Amino acid sequence: MNNSDVIVVGAGPAGLMLAAELRLAGVRPLVLERQPTPRHTQKAHGLSGQILHLLRYRGILDRFEAATTDPVPPPRFPYGGVHLDLTRLVDPPLGALPLRQHRLEQLLAERAVELGAEIRRGHEVVRLSQDEDVVTAEVRGPDGTYEVTARYLVGCDGGRSRIREMAGIPFPGTTYPEVNRIAEVRVHESVTVLENGDLEAPGLRVRAGYTRTDRGVFAVGSLTPGVLMMQTTEEDPSEVDNDEPMPLEEMRESIRRVLGADLPLGEVTRLSRYQFQARQAERYRDGRVLLAGDAAHLLPATGVALNAGMLDSVNLAWKLAAEVQGRAPDGLLDTYHAERHYAGARALLQTQAQVALRRGQDAAGEALRAVFQELLADEQPARRLGALVAGADLRYPTGDGHPLTGTFAPDLVLHTDQGTTSVAELLHAARPVLLDLAGRDDLREIAGGWADRVDVRTAKADDRPADALLIRPDGHLAWVGGEPESLRDALTTWFGEVSG
Template sequence: MRVEADVIIAGAGPVGLMLAGELRLAGVRPLVLERYAERSEVPRANGLGGHILEMLRFRGVLEEFEAASIGMAHPAPKYPFGDVHLDFSNLADPPLRGLYLPQQRLERLLEERAAELGAEVRRGHEITGFTQDDTAVTVQATGPEGAYEVTGRYLVGCDGGRSRVRELAGIAFPGTTYPEVNRLGQVTLPDSVTTSDNGDLQVPGLGLVRAGFTRTERGLFGFGWLSPGLALIQTTEKEPAEIGEGGLTLAELGDSIERVLGGRLPLGEPVRLSRYQFQARQAERYRDGRVLVAGDAAHLFPATGVGLNAGLYDAVNLAWKLTGELDGWAPPGLLDTYHGERHYAGARTMMHTQAQVALRRGLDPAADALRELFLEIVTDEQPLRRIGSLLAGADLRYPMPGADHPLAGGFAPDLTLHTDQGTTSVAELMHPARPVLLDLADRADLREVAQDWKEIVEIRTAKAEDRPADALLIRPDAHVAWAAAIGESAETAAPALRTALTTWFG
């Protein structure tokens, strides 16, 4: 049996499903192959956080995701950085937001969206090998009915940190595995543990255990509430010899808590138990010919809460560039910009997550002083916002050759737009994932330039209060490729727009 597809995606996790949905928006035919027969119901990632929430809003699906979340859609804005907490609660518009949406719910939503758009997901189908040439990739796979081949124009590995696709492509994955052992549990707590109004615990024999992080000479204990009655508990120890056989058990977690805190914390029923070590790894290249990697197959970060945000953005960045190649309008080198932009973004994420490692690992007075100084600095609004934007990925600006406007390379501002058809917004314009030339100053000269690209680029005219530019060229991933300064002459704006259109859309 031979199956044909435009893009073969290895892995039906969040990144692979996000990529499938984005490709279907553009009319591309993806085939998702997932080696597990059923979607895992074991809790893994606890939710989404960061600027990917804005991207979901720009696709028109954020409200649906919020409705599926547990508890408050955007809980109190306190986030871990290393072993300290950043408190955004005094900011009216925090730069970092979260959504408590367990991974199994997130995957269900993404798969339903991809299926509604026409994507095919095959579970119980594992990739065992592939070959590629100048025109296609042929994948060898096994499924419930045996071995078969699939031919596609491209193959994308979204198959996790132990990616088989990355391994078969010979893409190096250099980096570090940190020796500390982390044990994590989502558990209920018995009635013998008293909870105070601020979330702290009173534990018989231990006394007060504060929410957040507690550091001792034996390790680190972290505690918080996921929802009423369900606690998130984590320990970190430099004791690899204490690792038990098989998966983490409730008894092993309890023993680890006792070693770190010096006393026993009664535990109730577990919902999730896991043991892991942090890794800091990034693929040497995100592309090898017609084979690409995204998500954990491309990067592993030594901190929680950022990998999923980065991986979903990989999918959004890659999808429209694959579409350009498949539809024939992509300029030379467009697909190579996937590596250039997302490897750059991954390096920035690696930088701040490794900084968190430094804050987390130190056990001497110098490390204590560093944490104290850091917390003192982030009580000021400007540095707090700066770090929040860095964690969220909201500060990311891709290099845009020939575009020197302050908005170029960044995420498009969500302006309220007034048109002849009524009021809309930049976010609504981006729902179909098409590039847009947005004329905010009735610039017929710029609209005329864009006519040669009207089959690819949507040309829209609107008015906006306090417009930041005369015109914006917005890519399908909602990043600004070019902008005309207010009042910029046709002699400079028109050639620059033509260059930008040629650079990105052929």
Template sequence: MDVDVVVVGAGPTGLMLVGELGQAGMRTLLLERRPEPSEMAKAGGLAGQILQLLHYRGELDRFREASIGPEPVPRFPFGGLHLDFTQLEDSPMRAMLVPQPRLEGLLAERAIERGVEVRRGHEVVGLRQDDDAVTVGVCGPDGAYEVTAHFLVGCDGGHSRVRDLAGIPFPGTSFPEIERLASVTVPDSVTVLDDGGLDVRGVGKIPFGYTATERGVFACSGMGGTMGVYTAEVEATEYDDDVPMTVAELSGSVSRVLGIDLPLGEPLRMARFGYSARQADTYRGGRVFLAGDAAHLFPAGGVAVNAGMLDAANLAWKLAGSVQGWAPPGLLDTYSDERRTAAERTLLHTRAQVALRQGYGPGGDALRALFLELTADEQPLRRLGALMAGTDVGSAVSAAQPLVGTCATDRALHVDHEDPRFAGLLRNGRPVLLDLADHAGLRDLGSDWGGRVEVASATIDERPADALLILPDARIAWAATVDEPRQTALPALREALTTWFGAPST
């Protein structure tokens, strides 16, 4: 066996995955067909639950140092609207400004520090597998060769070669819209208004936010010396993702959609997207797995990086357990089950965004106005925020303990945002039995799975449970209710530990 795991695709998902595998001690090889990292900022940063996970990993400050500005005010686009989470003391949705090239550079550094080998300019051209291994055919700068591994993971995007070679169907819908997003400097003929709108010489005022026309959707926002511009229009043209968008291309789209010539300054970030709503029938085909855009495509921005990196965090420890020999039967199958369910929730709200943003005329305006009225109430706003953040991953699996199956968010733990007590809680990428009630019996039982499960204690004024078993992707696998008797808590914990981590070590 040449390596333990081969990962294909050096985007955020693949780079996150190899970093997690490297930390677990896996011999990991990353293959990327492009000879050099892309400088195209398709994503503008991190958003949602991945930020919470990085806090638990103790790595959030490292990523924050790479950001290009302060944390954005929690007002986020949603289907041609902006959802305002500033009215909530604890916003369920947050973001960090780290352009994709910088994010990928940081993730690559993290992976190499953990012993991962990265080969750029190496393209996968074939694969075969049996009960013991998968063999990957590769074409590199020096010719063709093969690599054998326990597992192969395709993180190679919507046009995944790995998915095609594995014969995994990828049903869904491609939308005929082309969306363009840019941040540019403000030219002399444009004034940024206090409310974020623009005053254009010879044109007049353009309001902040989205404007639907019969030809598409336009949006703008101004802040200081920069302005954001967005368009969405139906086009038959097919664009090469490797060919960057130009200012002239964006200007032409604004003219078609809005019917004006909008002066644009120097480009700071330019991106073009074609959206689809697709999901692979399964994320596993034998020893071959899919993650990120290779597994799912969503028809809205701001969610793909979060979903892909959470895929990686869910999959890595399960692959490591299988290679190391302690994984119980069926553990690897839980990856496809859990992350497909989470993707269904993301598809639900992103498909709804398509309907919202495409509505034109009085009917579309009424739909958006009513939607905004509903989001003025706290509970609908929180629910939408959880969907956007990726913390709504489906229903809890236990009516008796509703935390089980959900994400360990600040709100779920009843703590403040980025509570320092939990920075690094999942530092080693292993599950943690978190004792919140000084329950020595539970801690002693958890230590029987030493090397696989870590044990930690904390005190919370209004604890949500006596103890939590938190998986490496921050999902809650088990919980003891407040003041639960020892005679029920201990057997339930033993069952959960055995289900997820096999027989005890001692």
């Protein structure tokens, strides 16, 4: 029987991010992946939203930026059949990094292994049980079946999660009847891309953006010169397997059905299909079994799932580590469900709004999209929607009255005796930080009682939001202010009793 601190089931982005974060917190994760080799199915095309800021706060965003060969697109995003254009904003709340999912997973796996995580591919969890002390997984591997025990097990095994099933956690929601097919292709020699983005082919002209017919929707655009991204959306009541490879001819036939004509396709670099679902697990924890990523939520829009799933992992890791190491205050692990179920519900809110926008095919639906597009021409609605899509508007419920408590810590420029630094640099090690911005000896003295768990830093900031900030490892603010007793309460609530 093998033993580990935490078993992570699934070597997708959520599982690999969790493994790395657990190692930063000093915990030994074992990642079990059913597939024998890394996946090369082109599902997600990049990262977007708040996870980009978190990667920067860990000091590794440049590693992901260096791995992409595609230009970073301007902040202009599809939203339920309209366009969310943030290019006019000096500091858009939503950005994107083009990076194919297999490359993203490769980079995440490399980092997890560098930090000391173990990844076993071709090892499938077929049964699990738990008691008050441990969870036991029966695993089928290349050399037979064996058991592994751990303090906790986290299912990061996707929308069809066996772990969620075995834990008996309900997954209510809706499967929408549309089937979406995506192709990334080079421009065919017989196709001309006009200055406005429209396509001209023999006997056919297709406008850039969305073309709606009575048979479905065709969308086309380009982020890279000479390369087109195409998508068809058709009604199909039967459920499809998102992980099943899609042949090129299936895409050709779908385009022919929607447009009523053939569109020549050049060299294909990506093919995938998916069916949207809006589902959320009733609970993200069942005893010693937890869920993260697509196992916990499926969102009916593109460009959202990776952001939400990887942020689940960052929120969970430091709390799980505290439990494993016996230093967690009562109820800390339960805040994972409270906070990330709330975040998942927010993500469902905006993605289901996209469903309502894109599904209307009559005059009323066209009018709704037209009015919505007009609203997005103004800065404040565009900024608010961008923050909602990014997950940047989250304020976790804390009961604290300060408006910044529960939000993601702003990346202040910090002036110290050693030079200039930033909030982002303070969080590279994924440790909590009390940041004293006002030279408050009394606050630093209180935090000294938690010196084994909380780093204390003193600095000055040009635009100081408060006397001091207590920043959690996931970048969210646990406390903001200057009142000593409330700081003591916050330290106890999040990081346990004062050191003996």
